[in-house]
Amino acid sequence: MIDVVLKKGKEKAVLHKHPWVFSGAIENVKGKPVNGEIIRLLGNKKDFLAYGFYNDQSRVAVRLLEWNEEVMVDEAWFRTKVREAVAGRAHILEDGTTDTCRLIFSESDYLPGLIVDKYADHLAVQVLTSGMQNAMPVIIDELNTLLKPQSIFDKSDATSRSHEGLETTNVLLSGNHPPELVMVKENGISYGINIAEGQKSGFYCDQRYNRQALANYAKGKTMLDCFSYTGGFTLNALKNGAASVTSVDSSALALETLEENIRLNKFDGAEHAAIKSDVNVQLRKFKEDGAKFDIIVLDPPKYAPSRSALDRASRAYKDLNRLGMQLLNSGGLLATFSCSGAMDMETFKQVLAWAALDAGKQVQFIYQFHQPEDHPVRASFPEGEYLKGLLCRVW
Structure with missing residues (x-):
């Protein structure tokens, strides 16, 4: 096994079980490991620290797996980690009432770079x-043994794969x-999920409990669901008796699926409108038209993929939240989210305070939203906490 040696003073994060070693922390590599190969990480005094995946194309040059020198990272090791995550x-x-969830959440489940979502009897990875690409034959075999899914579909179409020298892929694995x-169920509501063509792995199961929590406020209210x-x-609000819901998204396919989901749950009689539009453009149009809502949901895509993008994000x-606040009836509710790991909760609250100031509004934070338990946050890897949200009462 090839040894990778850290520079002096760079051991602290590794000793604290953080799973990333950046390329700048490496003193030298004893040999020429193939990208994705498992290496042995040593301290500057040549003491053993951990085993991990190596990749010289990535800024994260080593992704750590195991800190016990006596425990080899072999086929049995990967099978154990998969079984523990699924259990x-x-x-x-x-x-x-729910048959969809995230089964494996990358570093937070000690399998860096692997995400597995369960959709009824199908899996998306x-x-x-x-x-992890090298380990996939073992991973697929173990998932088939444990769950016997009808399919395992590879949705590895994220552009971040290029940082590891990998091409994007969108293929059937099993x-x-x-x-x-x-067809899946979440909180007793039925959804049709397009695994092959949908965003990410097909569905955002990280909002499961947040959808339910917000629906408790929806009875008799008018709601705007953005992104x-x-x-x-939308569906959780309609189930809980919302007076009307307007859904805005830029994807025609997503809105077609939404309309089918409404019919599937027999919410056809509910007052609902789907608008295909850029959300920021549509919010400005609503303002020009004098539209007002009791509840507004803002659940945008990741604006800050890294800390360097945080100011722009x-x-x-x-700006997004200022527009939303201006469209609320007095005392209305704004459910606003960030899925950017670089945006911590305190910074997010400050951004909302600035938005309120610009909008001429007073805001109370009345509830904090979080990612659910199938998206755990590892104590030594706080970067796994990416989803945060606030329920705000706006005056």
């Missing part, structure tokens, strides 16, 4: 690191090709 989600699916719409995708917040979040 930790079993209770989410027990009562039958995303592989973001070269090391079983039969999933149907155009896979609605296939209607998670903060301005984008501020």
Whole structure:
């Protein structure tokens, strides 16, 4: 096994079990490891620190896996990690009202670069690191053994794969090709999920509890659901008796699926409008038209993919939330989210304070939204906490 030696003074994060070693922390590499190969990480005094995946094309040159020198990272190691992750989600699916969740969440489940989502009897995977790409035959075999899914579909189409020297892919790995719409349940609501062509792995199960929490406020209210995708917040609000919901998204496919989901749940009689538009453009149009709502949901895509983009992202979040605040009835509710790991909660609150000032509004933070338990945050890897949100009362 090839040794990678750290520079003097760079051991602290590794000793604290953080799973990333940046290229700038490496003193030398004893040999020529192939990208994705498992290496042995040593301190500057040649003491063993951990085993990890190596990749000289990535800024994160080593992704750590195991800190016990006596425990080899072999086929059995990967199978154990998969079994532990799947077992930790079993209770989410027990009562039958939900059959979709995230089974494996990358570094937070000790499998860096691997995401696995369960959609009823189908699995969607995303592989973001070269090391995990090498381990996929074992991973697929173990998932088939444990769950016997009808299909395992590879949705590794993230551009971040290029940082590891990997091409994007969108192919069937195992079983039969999933149907155009896979039918799933979440919180007792039915959804049709387009695994092959949908965003990310097909569905955003990280908002499961947040959708339910917001729906508790929706009875008899008018709601605007921005970046609605296939209607998670929309459907929960309609189920809970919202007077009307307007859904805005730039994807025609997402809105077509949303409309089908409304019919699927027999919400056809509810007052609902779907608008295909850029959200920022549509919010300005609503303002020009004098439209007002009781509840507004703002769940945008990731504006800050890295800390270097945080200032620009903060301005984008501020402008978006200012527009939303201006469209609320007095005392209305703004449910606003950030899925940018670089944006911490305190910074997000400050951005909302600036938005309120610009909008001429007073804001109370009345509830904090979080990612659910199938998106755990590892104590030694706080970067895994990416989703945060606030329910704001706006005056």
